[in-house]
Amino acid sequence: MKLYEAFREWTGVKAGFRSDRPEVEVSSLKGDHRGYLVVVNHSEQEQDTGILATVPVHSYSLISPEGIESLVLEGANAKLRLGPYEAAVLEWKQ
Numbered sequence: 001m002k003l004y005e006a007f008r009e010w011t012g013v014k015a016g017f018r019s020d021r022p023e024v025e026v027s028s029l030k031g032d033h034r035g036y037l038v039v040v041n042h043s044e045q046e047q048d049t050g051i052l053a054t055v056p057v058h059s060y061s062l063i064s065p066e067g068i069e070s071l072v073l074e075g076a077n078a079k080l081r082l083g084p085y086e087a088a089v090l091e092w093k094q
Contacts (some may be wrong), residue, residue, distance in 0.1 A: 014054050015028075015054065016028050016030065016053065016054055016055045017037055017051060017052065017053050017054070017055075017092075018051075018052050019039065019049045019050065019051060019052070020049060020050040020052055021047050021048075021049040021050075023041060023042050023043035023045070023047055024039060024040065024041050024042070024047050024049040024082065025039070025040045025042060026038070026039050026040075026051060027040075033093065033094040034091065034092060034093045034094065035091070035092055036089060036090065036091055036092070037051065037089070037090040037091075037092060038087060038088075038089055039051065039080060039082065039087065039088045039089075039090060040082075040086075040087045041082035041083065041084065041085060041086050041087070042085070043084065043085075044084045044085065045084060046081065046082065046083050046084060047081070047082050048079065048080075048081050049079070049080055049081075049082065050074075050077055050078070050079055050080075051077060051078045051079070051080055051090070052077050053076040053077055053092070055076070055094070056076060056094050057073070057076040057077075057092050057093070057094060058073075058093055058094055059073065059092065059093045060073065060078045060090050060091070060092050061090065061091045061092075062080070062088060062089075062090055063089045063090065063091060064088070064089075068091075071090070078090075
């Protein structure tokens with residue numbers, strides 16, 4: 001992960017999404033005005049993380065076996081709590 005971040009920084013390319021916690025990785029799949037994020041906590045500790053966007057986002061939805069839950073937006077960003085080694089799938093829309 002650090003290698004990809006360093007390469008992006010060197011080339012000047014900004015990731016569309018990132019976490020404010022180094023233990024949490026965010027990967028994205030972008031479509032036309034929407035997409036999906038896979039957010040992974042790589043630590044043995046519960047993490048409260050901010051999902052930070054560099055693209056315009058109007059909504060985030062957490063997709064889980066229990067159903068779909070809207071997340072509260074803070075600008076184009078959202079907060080998410082992940083348990084140890086837990087992952088989450090989010091849908092975002094512009």
